[in-house]
Amino acid sequence: MFKSEGKNILNFRCQRRDTKCGAVVHLTLDTHSFSDTNDVNHNHPPDKFNMKQKILNQIIDDRLAAEPTAILRVIERVYAEANLTDEE
Ligand SMILES: [Zn+2]
Known part of the structure; x- marks a missing residue:
C-alpha cells in the first residue's frame, strides 16, 4: 500500500x-x-487457499476488535467443556 x-x-x-x-x-x-x-493483469493464478485463510484471519481480527472479551469467553468455554477435576 x-x-x-x-x-x-x-x-x-x-x-x-x-x-x-x-x-x-x-x-x-x-x-x-x-x-x-493500473491496467496491469496479475501474472499468476489466484491463490484460493491462501486467500481463504487471509479472509478468515481478517474476520477473526474484526470480531475480536469489535468484541475483545470473546477471547476470554472462548478460553472459559474450552475449560468448562473439558470437565476438569478439582485436582486438575
Ligand atoms: Zn498479482
Whole structure:
C-alpha cells in the first residue's frame, strides 16, 4: 500500500513479489472504495487457499476488535467443556 502524493488515492500492490506481479488497484482515500486499476493483469493464478485463510484471519481480527472479551469467553468455554477435576 502506498499513497499517491497530492492525490486522494490509495494504491494496493499485489503481494506476490516472487512473480514480480505489478498489478495495482487504486482506492479513493476518503471512502476506501474502488477507483481504478493500473491496467496491469496479475501474472499468476489466484491463490484460493491462501486467500481463504487471509479472509478468515481478517474476520477473526474484526470480531475480536469489535468484541475483545470473546477471547476470554472462548478460553472459559474450552475449560468448562473439558470437565476438569478439582485436582486438575
Ligand atoms: Zn498479482
